[in-house]
Amino acid sequence: MQDLSTELPLFQSIDSAIVEAILSARIRPGARLNENQLASLYGVSRTRVREAMMRLEARCIVRVSPRRGWFVVEPSADEARYIYGARRMIEAGLLRSMGPLDAAGRAALHQHLELERAAIAAGDRQRLTCLMGDFHIRIAQLAANPVLIEILRDLTARTILISLLYQSEFHAVQSHEGHCQIVEALEAGDAERAAALAVQHLDEVEDGLDLTRQPDPLADLRETLQPNREPGTSPRSPSAFT
Amino acid sequence: MQDLSTELPLFQSIDSAIVEAILSARIRPGARLNENQLASLYGVSRTRVREAMMRLEARCIVRVSPRRGWFVVEPSADEARYIYGARRMIEAGLLRSMGPLDAAGRAALHQHLELERAAIAAGDRQRLTCLMGDFHIRIAQLAANPVLIEILRDLTARTILISLLYQSEFHAVQSHEGHCQIVEALEAGDAERAAALAVQHLDEVEDGLDLTRQPDPLADLRETLQPNREPGTSPRSPSAFT
DNA sequence: TGGACAAATCTTGCATACAAGACTGGAAAG
């Protein structure tokens, strides 16, 4: 294995690089995380890679299969339900406790909704997946509670993995409209309605999942070998959605 | 250092042993966690101890001071406020989403309240601290959502550390009554009231904290050397409260 | 051709060695 230590600086820790990759849907559930590869990628020894894995394991972001390897988690159907359930309770509680939006908060949310609209117009599904999750983190940021933000960030990461596993159709427009309605309610100072809308929104997204779908162990191979794809278009890159 | 490997079996992982010790208030915030000592206590090498520390670090249970050591976290005043804030939102959302109690749930909660009463009668402050935190975990258990239970367990652990740092007076009876009211509301199927009561209860507990108090680096020594204590009574053991 | 077995390879699990910073205690200088 060649030395790649000069390729990527250790700007950010391994932990956040991996979480970031999940949050932006650049890495798939079940992806293998090889200790040696990560070590040479970051120019450190396996020790530090393992430490990062241990931390991510505690956050339910990766799992280890003994003597086989580390993998990005693939939430089961049950787990998916629990995660959506937890998010419903937490986000409802969060929204209900929120006072009226200040100018900065309103601006931040509107800017985010604008990004969503742009991504929809561009048909950039990967970016949309990322933005859809980010919306909920932004709400938590309005509450300016770092503890809650951390909790919701990890739940969002797991939610994105769930989407990649079970999302049959991607109702981007519907989700976007849900977000708009929540923002509207917040601007009207109607926290109660915002909370109810958030619960309903999460319900809709969860309903859009096909939780009966079995994880396909051949998915990666299938995609890689898929024929008649235009050259230059990576299988994982943005693709138009219907 | 003598070999203590036969003293404690590795029944439970180091992680849960430490969390358990915090949840039962057997270990103080700021307590040092020496890698070598833990290693020989559990009969393993430092490697595995460090792995446990990394996981606990990701859960904000311990922190490392570079080249000085590992310590049980001492939440700052700000952090304490964030944690109580997060708990208010999460527990309110949880309670509001709960349906009417079934027989098993009612039994579990009543049994818990009974334990609280017994501890109050016995004047066992350490046990009470533990029970007071456990109440909220039990509520989460009723929702049967493992994801939420994990989140609340970690928040509870940190809450207990906060109590040990900042709780000036321990209003055990008042807290117990708060719990009773919440259970009553749940039994009446009034989730809305239960949620409001929980928020109010957490507010009261937070108000009972003296967040201006600076962490006393001499606390341990002070307690250890405190004179005129009856022999046989450990400084950390149950003590009557007023 | 198909299946079973075995060697080779890969990957993690765990311990250990050594480096480096932080602290302690004592000696020496003012």
Next chain:
DNA sequence: CTTTCCAGTCTTGTATGCAAGATTTGTCCA
């Protein structure tokens, strides 16, 4: 008597080595 400095000690930070299980691949036999 106080302060400063330095050697010794302790503790964590990081790399590395080896063991052991899992997987793969190639070969042999039916």
